Amino acid sequence: MKESRTLPTDYVSSPERTSSGRTLRTDEMILNMGPQHPSTHGVLRLELVVDGEIVVDVIPHIGYLHRCFEKHAEHMTNYQQVIPYADRMDYLSSMCNDWAYALAVEKLLKIEIPERVQYIRLIMAELQRIASHLIAVGTYAIDMGAFTPFLWCFRDRERILDLFEMTCGARLLYNYIWVGGVSHDLPPRFVEKTKDFCRDFRKTLKEVHDVLSYNEIFIKRTANVGVLPKDVAINYACSGPMLRGSGVDWDLRRDDPYGIYDRFEWAVQIGKGEAGTVGDCWDRYMVRMREMEESTKLIEQAVASIPEGNVQSAIPKRIRPEAGEVYVRSESPRGELGFYIVSDGTASPYRVKARAPAFVNLSVLSEISRGAMVADLVAIVGSVDIVLGEVDR
Amino acid sequence: MTAQEIYDNLKAKFGDAVGEAKLDALQPWIAISETRTREICQFLRDEPTFAFDYLSCLSGMDYPDGKLGVVYHLFSMTHRHKIVLRTMCTREHPHIQSVSAVWGTANWHEREAYDMFGIVFDEHPDLRRILCGDDYPGYPLRKDFKVPEFYNGMKVPY
Amino acid sequence: MGILNYKFESGNILITSLDGLLNWARLSSLWQMQFGLACCAIEMMAASASNFDIMRFGVIPRATPRQCDVMIVSGTVTLKMATRIKRLFDQMPEPRYVISMGSCSNCGGPYWEHGYHVLKGVDRVIPVDVYVPGCPPRPEALLEGIIKLQEKVRKESLAKKTVPTA
Ligand code: SF4
Numbered sequence: 001m002k003e004s005r006t007l008p009t010d011y012v013s014s015p016e017r018t019s020s021g022r023t024l025r026t027d028e029m030i031l032n033m034g035p036q037h038p039s040t041h042g043v044l045r046l047e048l049v050v051d052g053e054i055v056v057d058v059i060p061h062i063g064y065l066h067r068c069f070e071k072h073a074e075h076m077t078n079y080q081q082v083i084p085y086a087d088r089m090d091y092l093s094s095m096c097n098d099w100a101y102a103l104a105v106e107k108l109l110k111i112e113i114p115e116r117v118q119y120i121r122l123i124m125a126e127l128q129r130i131a132s133h134l135i136a137v138g139t140y141a142i143d144m145g146a147f148t149p150f151l152w153c154f155r156d157r158e159r160i161l162d163l164f165e166m167t168c169g170a171r172l173l174y175n176y177i178w179v180g181g182v183s184h185d186l187p188p189r190f191v192e193k194t195k196d197f198c199r200d201f202r203k204t205l206k207e208v209h210d211v212l213s214y215n216e217i218f219i220k221r222t223a224n225v226g227v228l229p230k231d232v233a234i235n236y237a238c239s240g241p242m243l244r245g246s247g248v249d250w251d252l253r254r255d256d257p258y259g260i261y262d263r264f265e266w267a268v269q270i271g272k273g274e275a276g277t278v279g280d281c282w283d284r285y286m287v288r289m290r291e292m293e294e295s296t297k298l299i300e301q302a303v304a305s306i307p308e309g310n311v312q313s314a315i316p317k318r319i320r321p322e323a324g325e326v327y328v329r330s331e332s333p334r335g336e337l338g339f340y341i342v343s344d345g346t347a348s349p350y351r352v353k354a355r356a357p358a359f360v361n362l363s364v365l366s367e368i369s370r371g372a373m374v375a376d377l378v379a380i381v382g383s384v385d386i387v388l389g390e391v392d393r
Numbered sequence: 394m395t396a397q398e399i400y401d402n403l404k405a406k407f408g409d410a411v412g413e414a415k416l417d418a419l420q421p422w423i424a425i426s427e428t429r430t431r432e433i434c435q436f437l438r439d440e441p442t443f444a445f446d447y448l449s450c451l452s453g454m455d456y457p458d459g460k461l462g463v464v465y466h467l468f469s470m471t472h473r474h475k476i477v478l479r480t481m482c483t484r485e486h487p488h489i490q491s492v493s494a495v496w497g498t499a500n501w502h503e504r505e506a507y508d509m510f511g512i513v514f515d516e517h518p519d520l521r522r523i524l525c526g527d528d529y530p531g532y533p534l535r536k537d538f539k540v541p542e543f544y545n546g547m548k549v550p551y
Numbered sequence: 552m553g554i555l556n557y558k559f560e561s562g563n564i565l566i567t568s569l570d571g572l573l574n575w576a577r578l579s580s581l582w583q584m585q586f587g588l589a590c591c592a593i594e595m596m597a598a599s600a601s602n603f604d605i606m607r608f609g610v611i612p613r614a615t616p617r618q619c620d621v622m623i624v625s626g627t628v629t630l631k632m633a634t635r636i637k638r639l640f641d642q643m644p645e646p647r648y649v650i651s652m653g654s655c656s657n658c659g660g661p662y663w664e665h666g667y668h669v670l671k672g673v674d675r676v677i678p679v680d681v682y683v684p685g686c687p688p689r690p691e692a693l694l695e696g697i698i699k700l701q702e703k704v705r706k707e708s709l710a711k712k713t714v715p716t717a
Contacts, residue, residue, distance in 0.1 A: 035635055036586050037614075043588060043632060063524035064632045065589055066668045070509070070534055075665045084661065091590035107419070135593070154600035161597075172590060172687050234470060237448050237498035250470065326419055327450060327466045327477070340452050340464065353452035355466075363501040389589055392524055525668055526631045533667050540667045544630050551663045551671045 028056060031374070035064045041139060041381070042388030044362075053373050058366040062359075062391050069393040073352035079105050079319040080179060082352065087173040089354060090390035092135055095128035095164075096332040098177035103258055104328035104339040105179045108321035116309035117181050118260045123194070123302050124164075124176065125259075126295040130201070131160045132333035133288045136385040140285060141212055143382040144221050149212045156204045159197050166190065180315040191303050198296050205293060213289060222285060223276030226368045226380035230279070236364040239357050240335025241291065242384060245271040245284035252331040264301045266294045281383035288385070320347050327355075334358050334385060356390040394442065394474050396421035402443075407433055422464075422477035427489040430480055431516070434495045437467065437476075444471045448496040453506030455536050461487050461512050482512065491517040509534035570708045577620070578609075578704040581648070581697065584619040584639070585612035589626025591653035591687045598690035605690075608697050616642040621700065623693070624679075627655040627662060628670040640677045648704075650696050651679045654686045661686065 034045035043064035049057040069089055073082045086101040087094040099121055106113065113121075138153030161171045166187050168176045176183050212218055228238070233246040243250055251268040253261040269290035271283025323345040329338035335357030344350040361384050369380045396416045400423055403411045410433065412424035425433050437445045445467040454462040462481040469475075482489050491514035493500040503514045504523040511532035514520055522529065530541050541549055567575075583605075587595060599605045599612060613619050616639045628636060640649070651673050654660030659671035673679060680703060683696040 035632065036584075036616075036639055042592070063522075063526070064629060064635075065627060066524040066629055066631070067589075067627050067662050068533065068666050068668050071665050071667060072662070074534075088590055088661065091593055135596075139596075151601045154597060155602065158597070158602045171689060172593060232497070234446050235497045237496065248470075255473070324419055329449065336449065338450050338466070340450055340466070342454070344457065350457075351452075351454060353450065355450040355452075359501065360498055363498060367497070529630075529668075538667070545634065547630060547633055547670060547675060549630070549667065549671075551659060 027051075033377075034061075041386055044381070044386065044388055044391070046377070046381075048374065048377070050374060053375075055369055055372050055374060055377055058369050058377065060362060060365055062362070062388070065388045065392040067389070067393065069354060070352055073349055076348050078347045079321075079349060082349065083178065084173070084175050086354075087175055088389065089356065089393055090332065090334065090337070090358065090387050091172060092132040092387050093128050093333045094173050095124045095177060096132075096330070096337065098174065099125055099259075100328070100330045100332065100337045101339050102177050102179050103330055104326055104341050105319065105321070107326045107328050108324060108341060108343055109179070109316065109319065111180055111314055111316065113180070114309050114311065114314055115307050117311050117314070119302050119306040120182055120186060120311065121177055122259050122261065123299055123306075124167075124182075126298045126302075127160050127163060127194075129295045129333045130292050131157045133292050134160075136288055136333075137208065137212075137285065140382040140385075141218075143378050144218055146212060146215075146218065149208050152204055152207060156197075156201055159200075163190065163193060163197065166193075178315060179319060181312045185311045186306075191306070194299060194303050198300050201292075201296055205289065205296075209289065213286065219275045219282060221376075222281040222379055222383070224280050225276075225372060225376045226281045226383060227277045228279040228364065228368045232364065232367055233279070236367070237360050238335070238364055239360065240331065240333065241284050241287040242335060242361045242364075244269060245287045245383075246279035247271050247273070247283075252329060252336060256329065258328075258330055261298075264298050266298050269294060281379050284383045284385075318347070320345070329355070332357060334387065334390070335361060354390075354393055356393060358384075358386045358388075358390040359393075362386050362391055394472065396423075396476060399423070399443065399474075399476050403433065403437075406436065420475070420477050422479050424479045424481070427480045427482045430478075430490045431492055431495060434465070434467075434478075434492045438495055442472075444469045445476070446470055448492075448498050448502075449475075451492075451499055451502035451506065453510035453512055453534065455510060455534065456481070459484055461510055461535075463489055463506060463512065465492070487512045488515055489513070490515050491520075493517055508532070511535065573709055574705050574707060577646070578701040580609040580611070581621045581700065581704075582613050582619050583610045584616055584622045584643070585614050586622065586639070587625055588628065588632065589653075589655065591625040591655070594687045594690055595623060595625045595652065595693060598693045603690040603694065605694065605697065608694070608701070610697060616640075617644065619643050620646070621648045621650060622677075623650045623652050624656040624673045624677075625652040627660065628673045628676075629668050630670055631668070633670045633673075633676050636673065637676045646707075648680045648700055649673075649677055650681045650683060650693075650700060652683045652693060652696065653688055654684060657682050657684060 028051050031048040031050050035043040045061040047059040072085050086097045134153040134157045138150040141149040168174050168184050228246045230246050233243050249270050269287050275282040321343045325342040327340040329336050338355035340353040342351040400414050410426040410429040414423040437443045447468045447470050449466040449468050452464045460481045465478040467476050506512050508522040508524050531538050651657050656673040662669040681696045681700050
């Protein structure tokens with residue numbers, strides 16, 4: 001096992017740091033990375049303080065995609081209209097965003113959700129989780145210099161998008177999960193096609209494992225890099241694969257249950273440090289890979305037992321919750337997605353705050369990348385799996 | 394631990410710094426003084442019977458009565474209980490004590506509240522705007538915010 | 552290769568105008584600046600991945616503006632980003648083209664009304680050649696945009712090409 005690369009606590013930039021005995025003066029230099037940079041996954045700008053190749057400090061600058069979600073939510077004429085904006089927040093997992101928002105409003109309204117809707121929502125959210133993780137894994141592979149897994153991941157993601165498209169007509173931003181129901185019932189042949197997909201997808205997973213997960217180069221680039229210890233993860237309120245990668249057994253789907261996750265058999269995956277230290281980039285990557293496997297299981301169980309019913313029976317004609325406030329959280333592919341909604345009794349929300357998992361996860365970046373090499377920083381940023389739309393909202 | 398017990402404990406320890414509370418709400422909340430938030434939060438985090446180690450969310454607010462405020466959603470990984478804290482300040486003197494020394498995650502959340510509402514968090518290590526540009530005029534999520542006509546020579550309204 | 556195999560057997564001579572040759576060369580290798588902004592960027596990525604394969608049109612993503620011919624502005628342009636986009640555009644060598652992808656960069660999209668931090672249309676800072684509508688446009692729509700741009704390039708004459716000014 002390699003020792004983990006962290007900055008010694010007494011680190012000073014000193015002239016005696018060369019091995020040859022000669023003194024070589026090293027200075028700290030400020031390096032700008034982004035907002036246009038192929039490996040920052042969007043418009044993230046990092047201000048690096050480097051000493052040679054070693055990163056002394058990282059200061060993330062965000063807000064290059066601040067699209068005023070909260071202002072829009074306040075200015076809509078009713079609660080339902082916020083959903084398309086919630087879609088656009090984390091554009092890789094729109095279904096999960098819709099669901100999270102709908103959950104919050106449903107809690108304010110105290111309405112019961114029909115059985116069939118619960119099943120459909122779960123299937124959609126898990127398909128979305130797979131699609132989102134596929135992008136995370138595929139782009140991570142590109143960051144590490146492997147191109148082929150990217151193409152495989154996108155190939156399978158397209159099949160999920162086809163399923164979504166046949167359900168609601170959109171490929172990326174669905175506006176599908178509404179308050180109290182869903183916008184369309186499942187189309188004919190959806191169940192068979194989903195089953196087919198699950199069957200084929202296992203093969204893709206195996207292929208990606210073969211070519212990437214246990215690839216020597218990949219392990220060298222990711223194991224022991226960007227180690228996030230358990231207590232730091234909790235102190236920074238990390239969530240999702242970021243938290244589970246650090247070995248914390250925590251998943252809102254199981255521990256703060258919503259929907260019908262408690263009816264199915266599945267397991268929460270956590271990082272175990274198989275390739276290096278617990279909480280390194282490889283663990284986070286691996287948690288995502290294993291979660292896709294679990295999601296496949298969930299989908300298979302759900303499509304096998306989906307009941308009949310009307311999917312729009314519980315949609316309220318008029319959404320006008322009484323004054324009050326709720327904070328409801330759910331597990332999006334990136335972690336704890338919470339909506340804090342304050343209602344003043346009128347038809348539109350008084351305040352909507354989105355607690356975006358990527359925003360919170362990114363805030364720990366400077367903690368875990370001190371002492372890494374500049375090239376490792378790419379591995380670390382990729383393993384956090386940020387979506388800038390959600391970081392900046 | 395129930396919200397009532399948490400409230401009683403806090404009231405006993407901090408007296409006047411703990412204000413009104415609504416414990417029968419959908420999600421019970423307790424109001425605390427804006428000058429002692431750090432102390433109270435530190436206590437809530439470190440006391441083993443509470444162990445609120447996870448700050449789920451921190452949201453700025455602009456209340457209808459013209460006051461600004463911050464809402465904290467705390468959660469305990471060990472005991473799995475939740476509580477909501479609220480604190481308020483006036484528009485003229487928008488100062489609230491920072492809790493970023495207690496939870497690292499509060500750092501960015503507070504910067505966001507500063508950016509959007511203009512709430513100044515005292516003792517914050519690095520209070521800069523986070524989402525809008527440094528020279529952006531005004532605090533956008535305040536209810537009386539007016540969209541600027543121009544920003545850096547670019548027209549803003551449609 | 553079927554047809555071409557028999558076309559150039561004797562002497563390899565092809566007669567065309569200089570403009571025709573140059574334009575053909577330029578339009579079949581429109582290198583694109585690899586630069587995604589928001590949701591539309593995901594569709595742009597999908598367009599360059601397995602199923603749609605934008606590279607068959609000669610569109611190859613490059614990481615630096617100095618090697619690029621076309622900038623695809625894919626997504627919401629915020630006020631903070633607009634100055635950077637302008638700078639990136641200035642760094643691209645002439646002749647350069649801009650495709651505005653998606654409603655956001657066309658006109659502000661869903662954020663046109665309350666978007667206090669959104670630029671309502673990227674054409675307020677840089678000139679745009681092709682607008683691709685949609686929120687998000689499908690990858691096919693982006694391909695159509697590329698073809699439209701190729702048509703535009705085909706009709707140009709280097710001698711008469713006017714320099715776009717911002
Ligand atoms: S046009 Fe629509 S899909 Fe494209 S960036 Fe704007 S909101 Fe996103």
